[in-house]
Amino acid sequence: MSDVDYRDWIGSREELEDTVTLNMCRQMAALLDETETDFKNGDPLPAMWHYCYFLNNVPMRDIGPDGHPKRGGFLPPVTLPRRMFANGKIDFLAPIPLGAEVRRVGEVIAVEEKSGKSGQLVFVTVKFDIYAGDIHCMEETQSYAYREMGAPNPAPVPLDEWPLMEGDFWMRDIMPDPVLLMRYSAVTYNGHRIHYDRPYAENEEQYPGLLVQGPLIATYMSELVRLNARREMKSFSYRALAPIFDTGAFRVMGEVQNDDTVALQAMRSDGQIAQQATAVLA
Numbered sequence: 001m002s003d004v005d006y007r008d009w010i011g012s013r014e015e016l017e018d019t020v021t022l023n024m025c026r027q028m029a030a031l032l033d034e035t036e037t038d039f040k041n042g043d044p045l046p047a048m049w050h051y052c053y054f055l056n057n058v059p060m061r062d063i064g065p066d067g068h069p070k071r072g073g074f075l076p077p078v079t080l081p082r083r084m085f086a087n088g089k090i091d092f093l094a095p096i097p098l099g100a101e102v103r104r105v106g107e108v109i110a111v112e113e114k115s116g117k118s119g120q121l122v123f124v125t126v127k128f129d130i131y132a133g134d135i136h137c138m139e140e141t142q143s144y145a146y147r148e149m150g151a152p153n154p155a156p157v158p159l160d161e162w163p164l165m166e167g168d169f170w171m172r173d174i175m176p177d178p179v180l181l182m183r184y185s186a187v188t189y190n191g192h193r194i195h196y197d198r199p200y201a202e203n204e205e206q207y208p209g210l211l212v213q214g215p216l217i218a219t220y221m222s223e224l225v226r227l228n229a230r231r232e233m234k235s236f237s238y239r240a241l242a243p244i245f246d247t248g249a250f251r252v253m254g255e256v257q258n259d260d261t262v263a264l265q266a267m268r269s270d271g272q273i274a275q276q277a278t279a280v281l282a
Helices: 022-031 178-185 198-204 214-228
Strands: 011-019 080-094 101-116 119-132 137-149 169-172 232-241 250-256 262-266 274-282
Touching: 022 178, 080 214, 119 274, 178 262, 214 250, 214 262, 214 274
Parallel strands: none
Antiparallel strands: 011 101, 080 137, 080 232, 101 119, 119 137, 169 250, 232 274, 250 262, 262 274
16 A cells, blocks of 8 residues: 555545637537537537536646646545556436636545456546536536556457347447547546557556547437436436547447436447446436
8 A cells, every 4th residue: 555645635626617619519519529519619528528618738848658637635645556547427406508717626435445356446526517607517426446456458359240239229330540649638638548548558558449438438328318308407327447549439328317317338349248337317
């Protein structure tokens, strides 16, 4: 375990202000191939698209070797080399209008150190509240997992065809090529090199390819709901189970469980479920 007590960071706070610009919304729409909607100021920002706002504008001198901001500051200075999204939950309380002046208040609410099969683990949970003026629009919790390097990750072996699924599913197949991953890293200002720097991802962090961003996978699942259910969401929760690489396509699927709940999952090319989510409809 670390000599630093990471629990000292519980209660650490950060407040950022931004404008929900139409241009950034349209950039996200282009990334997702969303050409049906003519977005205008005053329209509600689609769910999960808030990740391209409140960007962490850290000077280059404060960037670490992995492309992330150097450890410490708002988040605890966890020294374990691998960092990734573990899970998240969002409660949508009111629409975020395009063109609005907004602020996001973040607070570290939990830090937990564990030892598992892959070695030492640290989970950091952060709560974010987003406001447009005095209106509380969104409450979100995110958990990040830090872990030891461990053994190299084997490349998934693609199946000859997708498994047959019983039920009435919404589906979309995505080929996560380097351009897609670079564009998402650009619109979210995510400098983590595992998403766009293949030599770094393969040689330094021992992955078989570039990693698909966890929030991007979750966004594709939420888009299934938005474009098929045609209803707003009250909440969206998701959990990462396995990484997805740019070595093969992945499929996102959604199934209506009852009138108000949609069960979602992202499947890798080898048939493994990489992420699960639940959307509760308004």
